[in-house]
Amino acid sequence: MIEYKNVDKSFGDLRVLDHISCAIPEGKITVFVGPSGVGKSVLMKMIVGLEKPDAGSVWVDGDEVNRMDERGLYRVRRKIGMLFQDGALLDSMTVAENVAFPLRQHTSKREKEIARIVSEKLALVGMPGCEGKWPSELSGGMRKRVGLARAIALEPEIVLFDEPTSGLDPLMADAIDDLILEMQRKLRCTFVVNSHDIPGTFRIADLIGVLYDSRLVAYGEREEIQRSRDQLLIRFFSRHTGR
Amino acid sequence: MSNTVKPSLLTGVLAQVGRWGIFSFTAARWTCSAPPALGSVLWEAYQIGVQSLSIVCVIAFFIGSTIALQGYYAFREFGGQNLVGIFVALACVREMGPIVAGSMVAAKAGTAMAATIATMRVKGQIDALEVMAVNPYRYLISPRLLASLIALPLLVVFADFITVFAGYLVAVYQLGVNSGTFLENVATYIGMRDVFFGMIKGGVFALLICLLSCYQGYYSQPGPEGVGRATNRAVVSVCIICIIMNYLLSEMMYG
Numbered sequence: 001m002i003e004y005k006n007v008d009k010s011f012g013d014l015r016v017l018d019h020i021s022c023a024i025p026e027g028k029i030t031v032f033v034g035p036s037g038v039g040k041s042v043l044m045k046m047i048v049g050l051e052k053p054d055a056g057s058v059w060v061d062g063d064e065v066n067r068m069d070e071r072g073l074y075r076v077r078r079k080i081g082m083l084f085q086d087g088a089l090l091d092s093m094t095v096a097e098n099v100a101f102p103l104r105q106h107t108s109k110r111e112k113e114i115a116r117i118v119s120e121k122l123a124l125v126g127m128p129g130c131e132g133k134w135p136s137e138l139s140g141g142m143r144k145r146v147g148l149a150r151a152i153a154l155e156p157e158i159v160l161f162d163e164p165t166s167g168l169d170p171l172m173a174d175a176i177d178d179l180i181l182e183m184q185r186k187l188r189c190t191f192v193v194n195s196h197d198i199p200g201t202f203r204i205a206d207l208i209g210v211l212y213d214s215r216l217v218a219y220g221e222r223e224e225i226q227r228s229r230d231q232l233l234i235r236f237f238s239r240h241t242g243r
Numbered sequence: 244m245s246n247t248v249k250p251s252l253l254t255g256v257l258a259q260v261g262r263w264g265i266f267s268f269t270a271a272r273w274t275c276s277a278p279p280a281l282g283s284v285l286w287e288a289y290q291i292g293v294q295s296l297s298i299v300c301v302i303a304f305f306i307g308s309t310i311a312l313q314g315y316y317a318f319r320e321f322g323g324q325n326l327v328g329i330f331v332a333l334a335c336v337r338e339m340g341p342i343v344a345g346s347m348v349a350a351k352a353g354t355a356m357a358a359t360i361a362t363m364r365v366k367g368q369i370d371a372l373e374v375m376a377v378n379p380y381r382y383l384i385s386p387r388l389l390a391s392l393i394a395l396p397l398l399v400v401f402a403d404f405i406t407v408f409a410g411y412l413v414a415v416y417q418l419g420v421n422s423g424t425f426l427e428n429v430a431t432y433i434g435m436r437d438v439f440f441g442m443i444k445g446g447v448f449a450l451l452i453c454l455l456s457c458y459q460g461y462y463s464q465p466g467p468e469g470v471g472r473a474t475n476r477a478v479v480s481v482c483i484i485c486i487i488m489n490y491l492l493s494e495m496m497y498g
Contacts, residue, residue, distance in 0.1 A: 048374050074376040075376075105376070106376065
């Protein structure tokens with residue numbers, strides 16, 4: 001389980017997170033929505049220790065990640081996979097090498113076994129047979145798929161998705177949402193997603209957190225958030241869905 | 244009116260130096276405590292050597308030629324043109340060889356390091372390495388550091404040889420200096436100690452070039468402009484610091 005306890009974060013005079021507290025349950029898809037620049041990515045990066053809160057704490061499976069040393073952080077990170085906004089594939093490597101990268105770094109598997117896993121993961125994300133391609137040859141959606149294959153290569157317990165559908169056309173965004181649902185059904189691990197795509201959020205989320213004006217203004221089951229009569233939420237969602 | 248206190252130029256420079264010190268210490272710590280794979284070090288050394296070898300040869304050749312010309316005309320004023328071999332040997336092996344090799348590695352490999360790492364920073368690939376529990380210092384900096392330490396001293400020896408050889412060609416075949424006299428002067432005034440000191444200079448330049456270039460890339464500002472600025476800063480800071488360090492090392496070694 002991932003837990004934020006009274007997390008504050010500022011960059012200079014700009015306060016991006018103000019007293020954020022919530023618990024993200026295991027085996028569910030939790031989506032944080034909110035306008036751009038509201039601190040969703042910062043909140044996500046705190047899970048892997050790339051950002052540290054100014055106050056409060058972040059816990060992953062009982063470990064307080066904001067107080068951990070380098071070694072401890074690497075131990076926690078090995079059970080987490082993350083899909084970055086544009087995939088963050090290593091340009092100097094082919095698709096296969098990118099997906100194989102965490103396996104080569106953290107396991108002593110033979111090359112034959114690694115090649116099998118790479119093919120399996122690429123097939124799982126709908127990119128079979130593209131092992132030899134270079135990241136520069138891929139479209140935005142394909143890069144995200146390969147990034148996802150790399151994120152799940154070590155079969156992590158937690159997968160983080162930072163804006164998985166941003167910059168994609170609606171059809172590709174739907175395809176990525178389908179992929180997230182299918183992955184979760186197959187892998188049964190904890191998914192945390194950042195998004196500002198409200199229709200997509202309602203499709204995939206088990207739980208929804210709404211970040212607005214540096215605060216977590218709502219957090220709960222999808223149905224509960226959808227049914228909420230809170231004026232801020234109604235305004236927020238209607239602006240995005242035309243509801 | 245804002246009450247924010249703006250840092251002065253001096254505090255800004257001190258902050259940069261401090262941050263570079265911490266960066267260098269961390270890189271050295273990771274290099275010693277968890278050495279990178281030999282294959283990646285040799286690959287980087289090959290890249291640095293091959294990237295810089297042709298340009299080192301060309302520049303070293305013309306530097307050696309120019310030194311021979313200038314030395315000849317200066318010594319001719321008082322009838323000592325046969326001493327040009329001493330001038331070429333001392334200037335090239337003690338000073339110009341290390342400087343030529345260092346500056347060309349800075350221009351070719353140093354800028355490549357800064358640009359590559361800055362691009363990785365801008366595209367979120369360094370964050371991705373961190374999240375994949377791969378230490379970026381160990382993966383990106385350590386192999387380049389060790390590779391620079393292998394390649395640059397060897398390039399210095401190469402530059403020494405080319406500069407003196409070019410000086411010999413100009414002095415003997417263009418200016419008519421006696422070949423035996425030239426070679427005897429070189430052999431008398433230059434020993435293995437000078438070549439070794441040149442290699443030490445090369446090693447110091449390697450550390451500075453790699454750590455300054457990687458530092459500028461690692462802390463690059465966002466966007467393509469950030470990559471350009473990081474590359475530019477890397478080459479400027481490396482050139483300034485290597486020239487100053489060359490003076491200090493020469494004073495220590497030969498003073």
